[in-house]
Structures are given as C-alpha cells and as structure tokens.
Amino acid sequence: MSVASAPDLAVDVDGVVKRFKDITALDGATLRVRRGEVYGLLGPNGAGKTTLIRSLVGLVAPDAGSITVLGQRMPQLDVLGRVGYMTQQAALYPDLSVEENLRFFGAIMGATDGVREALELVDLWDRRHSVVGTLSGGMRTRCSLACALVNKPDLLLLDEPTVGVDPQLRIQLWDRFQAMAKTGTTIIVSSHVMDEAERADRLGLIRFGKLLAEGTVAELKQQAGVDRLEDAFLKLSERGAR
C-alpha cells in the first residue's frame, strides 16, 4: 500500500533515522522537495547526504520515519522506473561501450528511447562507440549522468555529480539541470561545492544526519546574517551542532 502525500511534493522524507552499528548516519532527517524544483543538499563529508539519497531509492532501509517518493510510500519498486540515480562514483560497465551502457540501463528502467537525447545532453554522442574502460574520469562521470537521464526521470538524484568535471562542462550541466526542472523534472543534487550550490532553487544544509537549515540562498544568508553562502553554511552548522 502506498500512501499519497501532498501532491505537489516530489520527495517527502519524514523523521528518518538510520544507524550503522555505532554510527548514526541519519538522525531524524526531514526533507520536503517540491515538484520541478532544483534542490541542493549541502553538507560536509560524512554528513549523511549519500545515505539520505540512497534511502530515497530503497538502498537504505530506515530504522524509523517514512519516505514518500513521487507520491509512493517507499519501498516501492515500480516508482524507481521514474527516478534517475547517479551514484557518487561512476557506476558503469567498463567492458561495454558508452551506448551499450545506456541501452542497458534504459532497458532496466523501462525506457524505450532516450539514449541519443541523454548522450547529447552530456556531449558524449560522438563517443558513443567508445568502450567505457578507455574513457577519462570526466567522461565517465558524464556517461554515468547520461545513464541516470536515459529514462527521462521525473525525479533525478545526483550524488555529487560534478566532481571531476571541468568548470566549462559544470556550467553547461547546471544550465541543463535548470532547463530540465523547467519542464517539470525534480532534481536533488548533493554537493559540498558552494558556488554550484548557489544555482539551486532551494538549499538544505545537512550535518550530523539532520537538516539544520533550509531555504533559498538569500534566505539562508539572511538567517545566518552573513553575505556569503560559505559563511552562512559554517554559521548555521555551528548553531546546529550546539
């Protein structure tokens, strides 16, 4: 049985707790992301960003709390066909070509086309016949992103997608993310790079497995009473730690 949450929410995480032995990765995390929004999940290493994203796709079973994705109470497998998930490290088959990887993930996700569109989006259409094992790190990242886009997802989860991507392409990718959001795709991007986080519609500061603060860039700066997002982040995290 899936329980519908507010229809305008793409993601509704409510009080999720996840412990790994003696480490509490998520400590009552609550997150609400509206449809068509680009949401930046900001936090230092080990803050719980990856665990939170993994819990959205059922890779982490929460010890407490509830998760609703695209109106479906998780865990629910079929809704995953409408979600694109890009892992932190490029997860690809090195012995397959770029195109073969995309076709495979497309088939798994239930997509019939979209290979060309996804590859053109990340500028890899010309390299579609290259075997992934021979690609540079940045190209692999792009290929991995294309795999997450191949099913034209309603919800796109990107775990630090621009690590190892050159600045030019990074700007280009963010333009694409924003364009996709305009067509109704919800995007959740985790990052610890402040300048790219500023391009998100809203930001959530996560630390110690909790969402410490949330809002637009301007709102966060105002909350912290500082001019730079980086300072706001530091100040708000200190407050949360206390």
Add this chain to the structure above:
Amino acid sequence: MSLRRVGALTRRILQQFRRDRRTLALLFIAPLVILALLGYLLRGGGTVPKMGVVNLDGGPLGSVVASSLESSKLVSASAMSAQDAESRLQSGTIAGYLLLPSDFSALAQQARLIAPEIHLEGSQPGLSQTIVQAVNQSLTSLAAQAGGVRFQPRVVYRYGGPSFDTLDYFGAAFIGLVVFFLVFVITAVAFLRERAQGTLERLMASPLRRPEIVVGYMLGFTVLALIQAIEVLAFCLLVLHVHNAGNVALIFLMEALMAIFAVNLGIFLSMFARTEFQAVQFIPLVIVPQMLLSGVIFPVSTEPGPLQVLSNVLPLTYAVDGMRTIMIKGADLGWSQLQLDLGVVAGFCLLVILAGATTLRRQVA
C-alpha cells in the same frame, strides 16, 4: 636495495591480512581440513568392496578358494547363487563376483590349470582392481598347496573392459567437473565485480526484481557455460576419444545441469564475499572437498561410513555418477539410477536459484 622499503612492503602485507581475518583463517584452517579429510578417506577404515562368490565346483578346491576369499581383508565376499550374483552385479550392490565352475577342481588336479571366472561391474576401476587382487591372493594360496599349476582366470566385464584406460573412467567425470569448476569461479567473480564497480547499487535502485537479476545472470552465464560444455564434450569425444557408450544428448543434459548449478552457486556464494579475493577462497572450501568426496577419485561405496553420508548429500556425487552411468554404462532415461542422478542435480539447481534470489540484498548497508 633498501631494507627499509622492502620491510615496509612486507609489513604492509602482514597488516592487510591482520584485518582480513577470513583469509587468515582460510590460510591456516583450510589445509588442515583438506588433509584431515584425505587422511580419513584413505586411512579411516573405509569399507572394502563387496563381492560375491559362486561356487559350482564339484570337487574340494572350490571351497578352499571360496573360504580363503571370504576371509580376505581386501574385499567383503559372501557366497551366493549365480543368478543372485548376476542380478546384484546389475543393480550395483556388488562390484564383482568370482565364479568357480563345476570342473574347477578337476581341471586343477588333472590339467594343472586354475581357470575361474571373474565377473566385474567395471565402471569403477578402483573397485575392479581390488577384486582382481583379492582373487589372485586366494588363488595363490591354493597354488602353493597344489604346486606347479597355471593360472588362466577369465575376466568378464559388465561395463568397460580391458580396452578401457584410466582416461575412459576419469574422463566421464571430468567432462562435468571442468565445466562446473570454471563456470563457478567466473560467475562468482563477475557478480562480485558488479558489486565492486557500483553497478549492482544502480541495479538495486531500479525496478528490477531480485529474481529477475538472478535469472538474468543465470541465463547469460548459462549461454557461455553451454558453449563451453559443447567444446569440452567435443574435445573429449573426438580428440581424446574418451569411451562413450551413451547418448551424447544425455551427457550434454547432465553437463548443462551442472553448469546451471555452478552459475547459481557462484551467485549465491558471492553474496558472502566482499572482494574477488574472498570469492576465490571458496575454491578450497567448496570445490576441493567435493572433488574428494564426490566419487571422482575414490569410490563413494568404499569411503568410511560417515563420509558416505556426506557424499550422499553432495550434488557433485550425483553429477559424477550420472556422467559415468551414461558414458560407461550406456544408460538412457529409463534407468532409475540416471533418473535419480538427474533429479538430484536438477533439485540442487532449483535450491541454489532460490537461495540466490532470497539472499540478494537490496540494501547496500
């Protein structure tokens, strides 16, 4: 050469093993387990081959040979009628029998000729050899009493025969084992690689069901395994000329079942390994004991009792028996022995498929 640098390397290796308790345990426990098993197999007071003695001799010498054989420590011989012996040989409850013809004493006394018949089941060379040896011993004691006689035993093989060499006996078993072994290792490592390169995480974040992953993997690797099985079979039959009395399609069926079993065992066991290194460790733990106990080298019927119990629950025992039943005995699907072998191996296939599908975890942590 810098001692410091060399020392750093040496220390690092030992440090790594300290954290990998499992490898460490394997390094020190596996050899003891394997050697203890071998020791028990060879010295554990295994049971001797069973044989019959059919004494039709009208004279006194037949019973001398018979009683000498019945007291032999090499075999467990018991007197029986010719009809009984033949039916037991067919069902495999005895590995052979000695037939002392009605003119045995007469020939020995008048023509100085000792001419018994040795009937052997013949599908397991180890058993046949032991029986011939035991018969020879009992006849030697007779020859010593009579003096100056000629031996002329007639050996009758039910299966196989004097034209069989070692490869004919072992080839049948190895055709299946080679496929099983290689397919197991390749699948286990491939599935682990899926985990290590992060693609399994991606698959688990998709609508894919766990049984779909297991069945998809099974089919993919089975295609490869079957091509390998055809190659191995063709090489053994056409190049090595391993004796085959059975239907090639049946051999292939048994090989295919073994391949499917190996694929799914590989998937299932890879869930219990974190690294490819740990997957390879399953070889001494899973493969070697099965090699020793499945009857490839040592006949199951002569193992010590407790090991026989173990052998009889191992899938490879049935696979090896099935291959020999087809290739040496020429069995077809009407044989109940082959039905059992195929049924058990197929049952194990189903078991590991289910085990793999239920053990595969969606959660990464």
